[in-house]
Amino acid sequence: MSSFAKLEKTYRPMIISMIKKLHVTKEWDEYYQIGLIALWEASCQFEKEKGSFSSFVYKKVYWAMVSHLRRQCHRKKWECALTDGLIHILFDDRTIYKEGIVEQALKSLTERQKKWLIGYIIEGKSLKAIAEEEGVTVGTVKQWRVEALKKLRKQRWE
Template sequence: MYQEGQFEKLHQQFEPMIFSVIKRLSIYKNESEFYQVGLIALWEASQRFQKEKGEFKSFAYSYIIGRMKTALTQERKKEDHETEFDDQVKDQAASSDDFSALLSDDEIQDLSTILTMNQSKWLKAYCLEGKTPSEIAHDEGVSVAAVKAWRRDALGKVRKHYMEA
């Protein structure tokens, strides 16, 4: 087990390993989030390491790659769940060529009062213009992950709004 004051030194020493694992797992989006997962895993490894059981380098590597694989699995499950919801919404709107069939202009304006500016941008672009998260991201000059976060948070607020109504 490493002392707390030594973690900065450990961090500098194992930073290339964290980036190596990110590259090995072909992580190209949310790289900074996975870097944080790697740092947390390094910290946990430093706290749980026992010298008599082997070399720290291999212990840390297995800890880091294990945590990153777990985080990737969780992210994929979350994306799959969001994609399923998108597909359901698209199926509902398929009977009409106009996405405003889901929500009227007035309902969108009302909902905009409970949403942030970015969440409102997503709602209007998706429901009124039928744009995908990729198209919205391109138009707004942000990442697709950011638009998906707007969507996730907006949907949560909309669900809550309709549950309370």
């Protein structure tokens, strides 16, 4: 058994309790992985003369998870879900049939944003299907969506 495997076995309960302490219910595996990475970093960065290893690991794991939680909250503040109501606002019956409305919408978007708009809204493809076709992650396609919706909201539909 490697030295890191022994560390993982020793500090596994602490990482799990940290996840519970931070009330993480979704993406449990992701936070466990963050804890393992922080444990590995702590094992590389630890200096004996500065204190005990267990307290160093505790702080390292805790702040790694808190930082990730903060990044997620910040990211979610700027993301938006495409709901039926949002589709209705963007393309309601009165505007979709106006001459050139789709072309006008596509004109302001980048190529990738156009791929999302056409694939998701017009062709009804899932984000996963678009990501597979384009050879990117689902998160990348979601970012295309966020940026496209920002641009579309700024446009005036006349």
